[in-house]
Amino acid sequence: MPELPECEKSRRKVADHCLNRTIEAVEYGEVSHMNLPGGNARERLVGHRFTETRRHGKAIFAGSKTGPWIAVRLGMTGSLRPFDADGEAPDYAKVTFVFEGDRRLAFRNPRKFGVLEVIEDPEAYIAETGLGPDAMEIGADGFAEVIGGTKGAVKSALMAQTKIAGLGNLWSDETLFRAGVAPDAAANRLSDDTLGQLYSEMRHVLSHLLDNNADYGKIPDDWLFPHRTDGADCPACGGTIRKSKVGGRSAFACDTHQKTA
Ligand SMILES: [Zn+2]
Known part of the structure; x- marks a missing residue:
């Protein structure tokens, strides 16, 4: 999508x-x-x-x-x-x-x-449809407030367009992978440091894709993206990539370096 x-x-x-x-x-x-x-x-x-x-x-x-x-x-x-x-x-x-x-x-x-x-x-449309701030416009403090103030799984919070607009399944997984956060971690139990890490990794992922006009051929091999297969070796550690369901959506994550807290 x-x-x-x-x-x-x-x-x-x-x-x-x-x-x-x-x-x-x-x-x-x-x-x-x-x-x-x-x-x-x-x-x-x-x-x-x-x-x-x-x-x-x-x-x-x-x-x-x-x-x-x-x-x-x-x-x-x-x-x-x-x-x-x-x-x-x-x-x-x-x-x-x-x-x-x-x-x-x-x-x-x-x-x-x-x-x-x-x-x-467009401004009226954005307000009427209840979209949150654009993922590349929101600041670190706003991000920490919105995501850290959400009950439930952090992946679901990242994907909720009313909170932050722009992330879907692929790039929420990538952000969590790089930040070492499990997709089902409780968003409102993440530390300030972890929220800051998530924010900077989200910016990193989106900036790379924007700079390369969403060319998937230019995605580095150490990203999760080329390894989104249940049972694949994690490119970041010795762990294994596992597929699960979080908030009704499929999530791919490393069973070792991505933590729930
Ligand atoms: Zn790993």
């Missing part, structure tokens, strides 16, 4: 290829499992241009000072893909923005849970 770095990659594509072009049409593909705006909302985009983009956590926005905005949630496997009309169109395009000239933007969504909405203002 796309998390903060993958969503940023999609945002950058829109910013690089789709700004300042008049929207001539918004076309829908097969959309049986997506929430999409009705005709009136869709028509409001026609004639406008996207002049800027934003991202908050896993929400991607494009719009302008004067016009409506779109808010996009990529869902499980979605992405935003600019292309040209004379080139090959992406498959699984559920929504295609037709810009003046040949430029197009596809919201590609092979699986479920993607959402596209027409909104007035």
Whole structure:
């Protein structure tokens, strides 16, 4: 599922290829499992241009000072893909923005849970949907307060978008792995030092991915990511990677160097 770095990659594509072009049409593909705006909302985009983009956590926005905005949630496997009309169109395009000239933007969504909405203002949308601070914007003190003040498993706290927006399954596991914290450790029993460590490892993981535009080929071999298999050798110690369920989500963690306290 796309998390903060993958969503940023999609945002950058829109910013690089789709700004300042008049929207001539918004076309829908097969959309049986997506929430999409009705005709009136869709028509409001026609004639406008996207002049800027934003991202908050896993929400991607494009719009302008004067016009409506779109808010996009990529869902499980979605992405935003600019292309040209004379080139090959992406498959699984559920929504295609037709810009003046040949430029197009596809919201590609092979699986479920993607959402596209027409909104007035990203700030209001962020407030209304109850998203917490973006994971790359929150400071160390705010992080310690929010995560350290949460009951239940630390992995669940890291993934709760109302607390911190942007982390999902992969990068919460990676953060915990690097910080030596077990995913089922009680968040409100972590020490200040451990919370500080978690914060800096979260920044490290996300910064690396952002710097490399979420290119998984550039992930170092000492990360958990290349070893996310039940029974794999831990790349950090002599332990074994184990798969478990935490808060209903699968978690991969080392049975040796990741501690519950
Ligand atoms: Zn280990």
